[in-house]
Every structure is written in structure tokens, then in C-alpha cells.
Amino acid sequence: MSVEQAPEAAFQLKWELRDHGWARCHLTEGSQKVSLSVSYCTDALADLVAGIGGLYSQQHTTRFFFDAEPQELRWVLRATDESVEVTIYKFTDVAVSPDLPDSDGTVIWRSTHPRPVFAHTVLDAAQQVVTEHGETGYRSKWVLHPFPVGPVQDLRRLHLRDDVCELPHDLSCP
Numbered sequence: 001m002s003v004e005q006a007p008e009a010a011f012q013l014k015w016e017l018r019d020h021g022w023a024r025c026h027l028t029e030g031s032q033k034v035s036l037s038v039s040y041c042t043d044a045l046a047d048l049v050a051g052i053g054g055l056y057s058q059q060h061t062t063r064f065f066f067d068a069e070p071q072e073l074r075w076v077l078r079a080t081d082e083s084v085e086v087t088i089y090k091f092t093d094v095a096v097s098p099d100l101p102d103s104d105g106t107v108i109w110r111s112t113h114p115r116p117v118f119a120h121t122v123l124d125a126a127q128q129v130v131t132e133h134g135e136t137g138y139r140s141k142w143v144l145h146p147f148p149v150g151p152v153q154d155l156r157r158l159h160l161r162d163d164v165c166e167l168p169h170d171l172s173c174p
């Protein structure tokens with residue numbers, strides 16, 4: 001799981017599975033840090049992985065949201081040439097906000113990454129969570145959704161096929 005990036009500036013994403021259908025998604029880059037609360041009302045890790053996977057097709061923008069009960073944490077991924085711009089907006093009430101434009105939300109995270117770095121980092125985070133808990137443990141903590149094997153396999157295939165990435169890949173991950 002070594003990642004060859006400069007330690008201070010390196011982008012990191014960690015998926016921390018808690019109990020009873022909650023998780024925390026920790027993002028760090030340089031001095032920028034945010035920890036997102038995520039409930040199982042959406043299949044959040046699957047949406048994150050599939051959201052990046054969508055950028056390998058003709059889609060320039062993909063969107064999905066985490067339900068932080070009651071906040072909506074809306075992710076917008078924009079592909080620009082070889083980079084991905086990541087913006088996360090916070091809305092106070094998910095019961096009404098999915099109809100609101102991005103500009104009504106508060107930006108709580110913004111970063112830009114080469115697509116290979118972003119995809120690799122998310123794949124690593126998914127792999128770490130399944131290595132730690134196993135598919136059975138994942139399901140018992142996340143309750144409503146199984147570990148997203150299909151989206152992870154799809155993203156890994158796209159990443160290995162279309163990105164130039166020198167980092168190691170553990171192909172034994174489910």
C-alpha cells in the first residue's frame with residue numbers, strides 16, 4: 001500500500017467504516033482537510049467509485065451525493081484534459097436540496113488531481129476497507145449494501161487500461 005507521493009502535499013482519501021450504517025470519508029491534501037459523515041441511505045462508496053469510473057467514458061462531469069442526515073454532501077467531478085476537479089458542496093437539508101443548483105451550497109472541498117492519481121487513491125481506499133473488514137464485515141457494518149465489487153472492478157480495469165500509473169496494484173482485491 002505504499003504510495004509514491006510527496007508526504008506533505010499528497011492527496012489522501014480514507015474510508016473509515018463505522019457501525020450501524022455510518023462511515024467517515026477523510027480527505028487531506030496539504031493543509032486542506034475535511035471529514036465527511038456518510039450514512040447508508042445511499043450506497044456512498046459505490047457512488048464514489050462509479051462516479052470516477054464515469055469520467056473514463058464520454059462524461060465530462062459526474063455527480064452524486066452522500067447523505068449526512070440531514071445534510072447533503074454533493075460531489076461534482078469534472079474532467080478537464082488529463083485532470084479531475086473535485087468539488088464538494090454542503091447543503092443543509094437533503095430532503096429539499098437535490099433540486100437546488102450547486103451555487104446554493106457551501107463549498108467544503110475543492111482540489112484538482114491528475115486522473116490516474118485520483119483513481120488510484122480511491123481504489124486504494126476501497127481496497128483498504130475490504131482488506132480490513134472483509135466483504136462479510138463490510139456488509140454487517142454498512143448493513144444495506146454489500147461492498148461494491150462490481151464498480152471497484154470496473155474502475156480498476158479502466159485505470160489499468162487508460163491511465164499511466166507506476167504505483168503497485170493489488171489484483172487480488174475482490
Ligand SMILES: [Zn+2]
Nearest residue numbers: 120165167169
Ligand atoms: Zn494505479
